[in-house]
Amino acid sequence: MSTPASPPSTIRTAGTALVNWWRAATLDCLIVGVLWLIGLELIRVPLAPFWALLGAILQIIPTFGGMIALIGPVLSVAFQGSEDWWRLGLVLGLYGLIAILEGLVIGPYVLHRTTRVPWWAAFLGPIVLGIVIPFWGVLLAPPVLAVVFALRDRHRRSQ
Numbered sequence: 047m048s049t050p051a052s053p054p055s056t057i058r059t060a061g062t063a064l065v066n067w068w069r070a071a072t073l074d075c076l077i078v079g080v081l082w083l084i085g086l087e088l089i090r091v092p093l094a095p096f097w098a099l100l101g102a103i104l105q106i107i108p109t110f111g112g113m114i115a116l117i118g119p120v121l122s123v124a125f126q127g128s129e130d131w132w133r134l135g136l137v138l139g140l141y142g143l144i145a146i147l148e149g150l151v152i153g154p155y156v157l158h159r160t161t162r163v164p165w166w167a168a169f170l171g172p173i174v175l176g177i178v179i180p181f182w183g184v185l186l187a188p189p190v191l192a193v194v195f196a197l198r199d200r201h202r203r204s205q
Contacts (some may be wrong), residue, residue, distance in 0.1 A: 058195065063161060063196035067189045070160035075105040077152050078144060082115070085140040089133055092122045105148070108172070108184045112148070116141045153188075161192040162199060 077100025086094035101115035111177045123130065154168035163171075171191045175183030 054187050055200075059196050059200050060193045064189055065190040066158070066161045066196075067192035070156045070192075071106060071188070073160065074148065074153055074156045075102045077156070078102055078112075078148055080103045081147070082140075085102045085144070086119055086137075089123075089136045089140065091119045091133070091137060092126060093118075097122065101144075108188075109181075112141065119157045142177050156189060157192070161195065163188075167191055167195070 053174055068093070075096040079098050082101040083095060083098035086097055091097065097115070097118045101112070101116060104111035107114070116137070120134065123134050155166045157163050157168040158165050168188070168191065172184045172187040175187040175190070179186075185202070
């Protein structure tokens with residue numbers, strides 16, 4: 047039978063897990079920003095580097111960040127002068143592609159590689175917590191998962 051962990055080591059483990067989560071979130075933002083930049087440049091959206099940077103920064107806001115980032119490129123294409131519905135559709139399609147890639151592949155993969163949260167937990171955690179606690183569950187799921195799995199791993203190593 048093992049003795050319970052001391053509070054300072056538990057706090058240290060949780061703090062390390064949160065720092066690793068922040069690294070994962072930052073890397074996720076960087077990847078999404080690069081995807082925005084490539085896509086917006088290919089579509090020839092005015093001020094594409096600025097919109098990509100804004101998209102990367104806003105990616106830190108779960109659920110709504112990507113939608114807010116979409117406003118700039120859509121307005122930029124819409125107010126360019128010509129009624130170019132095709133490019134506007136491409137911008138919306140780019141947003142959809144980035145949202146799907148980030149939610150299903152990039153986010154869970156980066157969280158798993160950085161914090162050792164299993165892919166299934168990184169994918170299902172925000173969904174389950176979003177149902178239990180609608181807005182805050184989605185917001186808090188990744189850092190909570192990082193701490194829970196770090197504490198679980200530490201407990202398994204100590205046994």
